[in-house]
Amino acid sequence: MVVFSRNPIHSVLYLVVCFFSIAGHYLLLNAQFLAVVHVIIYAGAIMVLFLFVIMLLNLNKESEPHKPIIIKFASVISGCLLVFVLVAAMLNMDPPAGTHPSLHNVGMVKDLGKYLFTDFLLPFEISSVLFLSAMVGVVLISKKES
Amino acid sequence: MDGGVLHICLLLGLPLLGFLISGIFGKKIPGIGAGVLSSLMVLGSFCVALVFFIHGYHHEAVKINLGHWFHVDDLVVNFSFTIDHLSNIMLLIITGVGFLIHLYSIGYMKGDDSFHRFFAYLNLFIFFIIFLVTGSNFILMFIGWEGVGLCSYLLIGFWHKNAAYNKAAKKAFVMNRIGDVGLVLAIFYICRLFNTVEFDAVNIMAQAGAVSIDQITIITLLLFLAATGKSAQLPLLTWLPDAMAGPTPVSALIHAATMVTAGIYMVIRNFGMFLMAPVTMDTILWIGVATCLLGAIIGVKQNDIKKVLAYSTVSQLGLLFVALGAHAPVSSFFHLTTHAFFKALLFLGAGSVIHAMSGEQDIRKMGGLRKHIPVTYTVFLIGTLAISGIPPFSGFFSKDEILEHVFAHNPLAYGLVQFASLLTVFYMFRLFYLTFHTTYRGTEEAKHHLHESPKIITIPLIILALFSTLAGGIGLPHYLGVNHWLHHFLGEHIFMPEAKEMAEGTVFMLVGIAVGGAVLVWLLAWFLYTKKNVLPEQNESEMNFFSKLVYRKFYLDEIYDFFFKAPINFFSKAFYFIDTRIIDKIVNFTGITALSSGDAIRKIQSGNIGLYLFIMTISVIGLILLQFLLKG
Amino acid sequence: MIALQAIDIVSNPVNKYVYLSIILFSIGVMGVLIRRNAIIILMCIELMLNAANLLLVAFSAYNGQAEGQMIVFFVIVVAAAEVAVGLALLISIYRNISSTDINLLNRLKG
Numbered sequence: 001m002v003v004f005s006r007n008p009i010h011s012v013l014y015l016v017v018c019f020f021s022i023a024g025h026y027l028l029l030n031a032q033f034l035a036v037v038h039v040i041i042y043a044g045a046i047m048v049l050f051l052f053v054i055m056l057l058n059l060n061k062e063s064e065p066h067k068p069i070i071i072k073f074a075s076v077i078s079g080c081l082l083v084f085v086l087v088a089a090m091l092n093m094d095p096p097a098g099t100h101p102s103l104h105n106v107g108m109v110k111d112l113g114k115y116l117f118t119d120f121l122l123p124f125e126i127s128s129v130l131f132l133s134a135m136v137g138v139v140l141i142s143k144k145e146s
Numbered sequence: 147m148d149g150g151v152l153h154i155c156l157l158l159g160l161p162l163l164g165f166l167i168s169g170i171f172g173k174k175i176p177g178i179g180a181g182v183l184s185s186l187m188v189l190g191s192f193c194v195a196l197v198f199f200i201h202g203y204h205h206e207a208v209k210i211n212l213g214h215w216f217h218v219d220d221l222v223v224n225f226s227f228t229i230d231h232l233s234n235i236m237l238l239i240i241t242g243v244g245f246l247i248h249l250y251s252i253g254y255m256k257g258d259d260s261f262h263r264f265f266a267y268l269n270l271f272i273f274f275i276i277f278l279v280t281g282s283n284f285i286l287m288f289i290g291w292e293g294v295g296l297c298s299y300l301l302i303g304f305w306h307k308n309a310a311y312n313k314a315a316k317k318a319f320v321m322n323r324i325g326d327v328g329l330v331l332a333i334f335y336i337c338r339l340f341n342t343v344e345f346d347a348v349n350i351m352a353q354a355g356a357v358s359i360d361q362i363t364i365i366t367l368l369l370f371l372a373a374t375g376k377s378a379q380l381p382l383l384t385w386l387p388d389a390m391a392g393p394t395p396v397s398a399l400i401h402a403a404t405m406v407t408a409g410i411y412m413v414i415r416n417f418g419m420f421l422m423a424p425v426t427m428d429t430i431l432w433i434g435v436a437t438c439l440l441g442a443i444i445g446v447k448q449n450d451i452k453k454v455l456a457y458s459t460v461s462q463l464g465l466l467f468v469a470l471g472a473h474a475p476v477s478s479f480f481h482l483t484t485h486a487f488f489k490a491l492l493f494l495g496a497g498s499v500i501h502a503m504s505g506e507q508d509i510r511k512m513g514g515l516r517k518h519i520p521v522t523y524t525v526f527l528i529g530t531l532a533i534s535g536i537p538p539f540s541g542f543f544s545k546d547e548i549l550e551h552v553f554a555h556n557p558l559a560y561g562l563v564q565f566a567s568l569l570t571v572f573y574m575f576r577l578f579y580l581t582f583h584t585t586y587r588g589t590e591e592a593k594h595h596l597h598e599s600p601k602i603i604t605i606p607l608i609i610l611a612l613f614s615t616l617a618g619g620i621g622l623p624h625y626l627g628v629n630h631w632l633h634h635f636l637g638e639h640i641f642m643p644e645a646k647e648m649a650e651g652t653v654f655m656l657v658g659i660a661v662g663g664a665v666l667v668w669l670l671a672w673f674l675y676t677k678k679n680v681l682p683e684q685n686e687s688e689m690n691f692f693s694k695l696v697y698r699k700f701y702l703d704e705i706y707d708f709f710f711k712a713p714i715n716f717f718s719k720a721f722y723f724i725d726t727r728i729i730d731k732i733v734n735f736t737g738i739t740a741l742s743s744g745d746a747i748r749k750i751q752s753g754n755i756g757l758y759l760f761i762m763t764i765s766v767i768g769l770i771l772l773q774f775l776l777k778g
Numbered sequence: 779m780i781a782l783q784a785i786d787i788v789s790n791p792v793n794k795y796v797y798l799s800i801i802l803f804s805i806g807v808m809g810v811l812i813r814r815n816a817i818i819i820l821m822c823i824e825l826m827l828n829a830a831n832l833l834l835v836a837f838s839a840y841n842g843q844a845e846g847q848m849i850v851f852f853v854i855v856v857a858a859a860e861v862a863v864g865l866a867l868l869i870s871i872y873r874n875i876s877s878t879d880i881n882l883l884n885r886l887k888g
Contacts, residue, residue: 008817015821022828025798029839034847038831041854046824046861053865054817057872071756075811078763083804085770090796115844116851127855134859138866144873755880756811763807 008059012050019043033109154210154227157194157237158276160187164269172262178252180262184269185248191276192241199234207231209282221341228282228345231635235479236279236411239486240404244272246606250494251395253602254501264304268399271297275404279411283343284333287412291329291376294405295322301400302392314388321385325375332368335361349418362419366426369416373409377463379437384703386460390452394497397452402459402489407482410466414475421473431471431555435562438464442569446576447696450507451496454577458533459489461566465548468563474551476636481544484617488532488541491610495526498599498607499581509577514586518596521604523582525611530578532614534571534664540617542661550656564660571664575671583676795836802829816871816878820864827857 005011019042026035116124164187172180202208207230215223229237248268255264274297278290296319303315333343339357340348352362373379378386386406390397400406413420413430420426441461448454462485469478500507502519516523532541545567553560586593598604698704806829809822831850838846868878875882 008815011818011821015825018825019828022832025795025832026835029795029835031835031839031847034835034850037851037854041858042824042828046858049861049865050817050821053869056869057817057878059815059817059878071760072812074760075808078760078767078811079804079808082763082767082807083800085767085774086800086804087797089770089774090793090800111844112847112851115848120848120852123852127852130855130859134862138862141863141866142869752884754884756814759810763811 008054009051012047012054015050016043016047019047033112151210151212153194153197154212154229154280157191157198157280158273160190160194161269161273161276163187165266165273168262168269169266172266175262178256178261180265181248181252181255184265185245185252187269188241188245188248188272191272192238192245195234195237195241198229199238202229202231202234215285221337221343223283223285223343225286226282226344227280227286229280232411232414232479233279235483235636236407237276239483240272240275240279243486243490243610244268244399244404246609247395247399247490247494250398250497250603250606251393253600254395254497255393260304264301264393267297267300267304268395271301271400271405275408278408282345284336284345284348285343288329288333291372291408292326294400294408295319295326295376298322298389298396298400298405301396302389304392304396308391311391314385314391318385318389321382322375325372325382328368328371328375332365332372335365335368339365345415349416352419352422359422363423363425366416366420366423367429369412369420370426370430373413373467374433375409377406377409377467378460379409379433379464379467380440383437383441383460384706387453387456390450390456394452394493394500397456398490398493398497401456402486402493404486406459406463407466407486410463410470410478410482413467413470414479417470417475420470427471427473429471430467431559434464434467434469434471435559435566436464437461438468438566439562440464442566442573444696445573446569448573449510451499451509451577451581452493452507454509454573455489455492455496458492458570458574461570462489462533465545465563465566468552468559469548472548472552472555472559474548474555477544477547477551479636481541481548484532484540484544484614487610487617488529488539488614491525491607491614492529492533494603494607494610495522495529498522498603499526501599501603502596504595509580511587511589512581513584514582515596516582519598521598522607525604525607526578526582528611528614530574533574534668535567535660536664536668537661538615540614546657546660549660550653553652553656564663567660568663568667571667572671575668576675579671579675792836792840795833799829799833799836802826802832814879814881816868816880817865819880820861820868824857824861827853 005014020039023035023039023043026032026038164184168175168180168184175183198208207228210227210229212225212227215225217223248265251264251268255261258264271294274290274293276290278287278294281287281290299315299319302318303312305311306315336343336348339361340351342348342351351357375382386401389401392400420430438461441457441459441464445454445457445461448457462481466478466482466485469475469481498519499512499515499522502515502522503512506512528539532539535542535545537543549560549564549567552563803826806822806826809825810819813819813822831853834846834850834853838844838850871883872878
């Protein structure tokens with residue numbers, strides 16, 4: 001639905017639904033912290049940003065001239081091809097061993113937090129710098145030339 | 147003589163300084179200033195040479211080292227100069243005769259546009275020839291060797307606006323170069339065999355038997371090849387007559403007195419090595435004989451004053467090599483000295499005649515100049531007598547000594563050389579009579595301008611004439627009861643072969659043949675050209691077959707053209723064709739391919755983002771597929 | 779097509795997650811290739827990122843290692859920054875050509 005709906009707003013809403021379902025999967029995998037974070041950031045911030053932009057640009061179910069049908073056809077074919085290739089590659093692997101997720105404690109906030117502030121401290125700090133630069137960049141890029 | 151560094155620097159540096167000043171600032175010095183300056187520089191060098199000579203008279207040879215130049219492993223080459231008796235005399239000749247020629251040139255080249263350039267080149271030449279004769283190893287000598295080759299090119303082609311003169315200069319340089327190949331190869335071989343290039347070290351090692359006779363033969367043959375080029379022997383002799391395109395003082399200095407004797411000097415320097423290679427000595431002897439004879443024969447039929455003198459030089463040089471081949475280095479050097487004087491005198495005298503005749507050089511258009519230019523007439527007569535070997539002039543003593551030694555060595559060679567000497571007498575007196583006696587055959591206009599040359603030209607001539615007369619004194623033979631001074635002077639410093647003693651009777655007989663023959667031929671020439679008034683043919687159609695053959699120098703130049711120049715031209719044209727048509731096309735083709743393929747590939751950039759994304763996806767799929775296939 | 783699937787916890791359940799991730803990913807690819815609106819394309823890119831995240835979490839959970847989830851954490855961070863910048867670019871492009879059609883962006887044509 002995300003892909004095929006005409007109205008961009010509809011696409012956004014379907015994508016939000018997608019995100020919730022993926023968050024559900026995270027919960028099933030006992031990754032609680034990530035599920036919550038996922039919902040907050042993606043559905044809460046990013047999608048809202050998308051909605052704002054769409055409304056700003058005033059797009060609706062508009063005159064989106066369609067691509068020639070051959071392109072659509074080719075795209076679908078290549079998408080299916082991609083699936084096929086990846087599945088085949090995957091089938092070639094040895095099945096990985098593993099235990100059921102609910103037997104671990106990996107997804108707990110406390111453990112994740114411990115990892116975040118010891119092993120992954122540097123990426124953590126650098127990502128803050130990343131955000132800063134992204135903000136500055138965004139402000140600069142979207143300034144109106146006056 | 148405290149090391150002599152100052153002296154050698156002066157000796158070398160003064161002419162070099164003269165070259166630089168005359169060359170760079172010459173135009174600004176008014177009038178004949180450049181000429182005077184250059185002459186003074188050479189005079190300075192002459193004084194230093196005198197000092198060396200006086201010092202060297204009672205002392206050992208001096209070897210002055212100006213500093214280290216380079217070394218390769220343990221082969222060391224220094225800037226070192228040897229001043230021994232051999233180089234002393236050569237220096238005196240070079241600077242003395244050089245100075246006189248400089249004075250002469252001031253008068254001769256007056257009014258020429260490039261007056262200063264001429265003197266710059268003359269000084270540069272003196273510098274290089276001094277370098278050549280004083281260097282104490284092969285490399286320094288080689289520097290001087292190349293340098294004089296260069297200067298001779300510059301000076302022969304001095305009036306460079308004339309294309310024919312340029313050709314002559316190029317010919318001289320190229321033929322010299324061919325000889326130089328021999329010298330370079332010899333130096334390389336010496337470096338490899340002896341691990342040193344100093345003259346004394348090489349000769350001592352060679353005589354001590356450090357290398358085999360075959361190797362010495364190869365080295366000496368290569369060195370003789372170089373001498374052939376520089377001293378115009380067969381087969382590299384055709385450049386010397388053509389070199390008469392240069393101004394007359396140039397011919398006098400370079401081609402009579404100094405440069406062409408560089409080859410002889412080199413052989414005498416290394417005579418110890420040469421003596422050990424009988425093959426080379428024979429080669430030298432017979433090539434010398436051939437050259438001597440050839441030069442003399444061709445000279446009989448030439449009609450240009452300078453060409454006659456040029457062929458005479460060729461012939462006399464052949465004689466010098468014959469003397470070397472006959473194991474008589476001292477006699478060869480003696481004749482070299484006297485030849486320097488009288489040949490320079492003859493050339494300068496010819497220059498004076500040409501000057502008087504307003505540039506005319508053809509003797510068919512001269513005649514009866516005796517009354518008009520008496521001083522030139524007298525000195526020219528003295529020169530002619532000297533070269534003919536009439537006693538008591540210097541040429542007699544030196545030539546006679548050579549003939550003696552040649553006879554003792556090889557009578558056949560003696561016969562041929564004696565014949566060549568008689569021919570020499572003949573054509574020199576032919577030249578003399580046709581120029582100065584008989585009736586005037588030139589144009590009226592030239593007759594009006596006939597005048598004796600100014601003092602600055604005639605005084606050097608007179609001095610040279612004096613030397614031509616008296617120089618015999620340094621080598622008076624034994625039968626006059628006095629000591630052979632030159633023999634003793636040089637004997638300590640060059641390697642002498644054992645002297646061959648000859649009976650007094652034989653000696654007198656040879657002297658008699660030589661002198662008698664010379665006088666008879668003189669009378670013949672006098673009779674033919676004055677009494678019977680035989681005149682040379684006006685143009686070629688009047689000559690019979692033999693005359694024509696001789697006149698055209700046995701078609702030597704044409705033979706060289708056919709065998710050497712034509713194939714080279716052919717290959718040159720062929721390679722030019724290959725280069726432009728084929729190789730260039732290939733290179734251009736590569737360029738065009740790059741351009742056109744770039745043009746074609748440019749169309750891929752459609753700017754269409756969708757296309758890019760599509761291709762990205764396909765590529766990823768392809769990569770995974772590839773990986774999958776390769777692994778499975 | 780709402781991407782929902784029932785998960786069965788049987789032996790080798792990771793494979794199921796791999797399949798799911800692959801399908802989500804290729805749906806995203808198809809979306810990128812088919813749509814012409816730049817915003818939709820950006821959203822499809824987000825979809826692809828999420829597919830990768832899902833796979834990472836799945837493996838991390840089944841192997842008991844926390845690195846996977848940490849990586850996912852940072853991927854989400856980066857995705858957020860990228861969306862912000864991408865949308866800013868889009869707005870400035872819209873100001874120039876008054877449309878979000880990517881086919882109009884062909885100034886780089888050679």
